[in-house]
Amino acid sequence: MTKPIPRFIGPTVVVLAVLAVAFAGAGGMFVGERVYPLFGVGALFCLCMILVFEIILSGFVTQRAMISLAAGHGALMGACASLFFLPGSGLLVLLGYTSGGAVVGAVSFWWYRVRHSILTDR
Known part of the structure; x- marks a missing residue:
C-alpha cells in the first residue's frame, strides 16, 4: 500500500x-572557458538533489514505481x-545517451x- 506523496516533491x-x-x-556552450567546471558542478548538484528526493520517495511508492523513477533519473543523467x-x-547522440x-x-x-533480496533471504 502506498502513502500519499507530499505535495512539494513534484514541483x-x-x-x-x-x-x-x-x-x-x-556548460556545453562554454567549453574551455573558466566557468565550464562551475556549470558541471551546478548540474551535478541538481542531479544529486533529485537523487535525494528519489530516496525520500522510496518510502512512499511501490517497487514498480521505484524502477520507473530510477529509469527516469538515469535518462536525465x-x-x-x-x-x-x-x-x-x-x-x-542526445537520444542515445538519454535512452542508455x-x-x-x-x-x-x-x-x-x-542483491538486497539475496542478502536478506526473502
Missing part, C-alpha cells in the same frame, strides 16, 4: 531537473552528460533489488 523535482539540463547545456560533454553532436541512461538506471535498480 521541486521539476525545477531541479530543468536547472540540471540548463546547467549542462550552458544521460541527457545532461550528452549536453555537457558532447555539445553540438546532434539529436541522435534510462536502461542503466533501470538495470542498476533491478540489480540492487536482487
